Amino acid sequence: GAVVSQHPSRVICKSGTSVKIECRSLDFQATTMFWYRQFPKQSLMLMATSNEGSKATYEQGVEKDKFLINHASLTLSTLTVTSAHPEDSSFYICSARTEETRNQPQHFGDGTRLSIL
Amino acid sequence: GQQLNQSPQSMFIQEGEDVSMNCTSSSIFNTWLWYKQDPGEGPVLLIALYKAGELTSNGRLTAQFGITRKDSFLNISASIPSDVGIYFCAGPFYNTNAGKSTFGDGTTLTVKP
Numbered sequence: 195g196a197v198v199s200q201h202p203s204r205v206i207c208k209s210g211t212s213v214k215i216e217c218r219s220l221d222f223q224a225t226t227m228f229w230y231r232q233f234p235k236q237s238l239m240l241m242a243t244s245n246e247g248s249k250a251t252y253e254q255g256v257e258k259d260k261f262l263i264n265h266a267s268l269t270l271s272t273l274t275v276t277s278a279h280p281e282d283s284s285f286y287i288c289s290a291r292t293e294e295t296r297n298q299p300q301h302f303g304d305g306t307r308l309s310i311l
Numbered sequence: 312g313q314q315l316n317q318s319p320q321s322m323f324i325q326e327g328e329d330v331s332m333n334c335t336s337s338s339i340f341n342t343w344l345w346y347k348q349d350p351g352e353g354p355v356l357l358i359a360l361y362k363a364g365e366l367t368s369n370g371r372l373t374a375q376f377g378i379t380r381k382d383s384f385l386n387i388s389a390s391i392p393s394d395v396g397i398y399f400c401a402g403p404f405y406n407t408n409a410g411k412s413t414f415g416d417g418t419t420l421t422v423k424p
Binding site for chain 1 (some may be wrong): 342344345351352353355356359361366399401402403410412413414415416417419
């Protein structure tokens with residue numbers, strides 16, 4: 195159980211393009227989803243927390259107009275990188291957790307490798 | 312912000328050896344989580360700890376939630392080549408909201424056959 199699917203796994207596109215990444219919880223209802231960014235050989239950096247039906251909470255220094263998050267249902271959250279530039283190239287990972295029982299851990303998707311040319 | 316100090320940063324060991332890594336914090340945790348990340352993939356949950364003093368095993372892996380609630384260790388016994396990867400500790404702090412977790416910087420494990 196606790197499977198999280200992330201799509202696409204890899205994106206290569208030109209500078210100025212907007213890219214949408216989907217995160218789905220396949221076998222549980224995700225009351226909360228998280229979006230992370232990871233640079234090579236570094237830890238996961240939390241970008242934002244999203245709860246179903248409400249606006250995402252962004253971490254300090256993350257541009258909300260640049261990284262649009264939508265959590266329209268209990269099984270789907272999307273991250274859109276708007277007008278992407280080479281410095282946005284990174285590994286983006288989502289995670290999801292349920293609050294149906296207390297202290298449930300996050301379960302992660304397999305990540306999306308974004309490369310902006 | 313609050314931080315986790317994870318050590319060692321990297322380890323190079325021979326197949327069959329035991330491994331130990333740990334995380335400490337100046338803040339109290341109410342949950343400790345250990346994840347493993349393979350290259351190009353997302354982290355996979357290995358062990359979740361919920362009570363101070365709790366000792367939990369998952370196959371060759373053993374982890375403990377420190378009595379002070381400020382530390383945890385992960386042991387791997389009889390390492391094999393597929394144990395290679397990056398191991399992260401993580402956890403929500405006591406009285407935190409939103410279920411956010413903070414992650415350690417990771418321990419990169421290399422196992423020589």
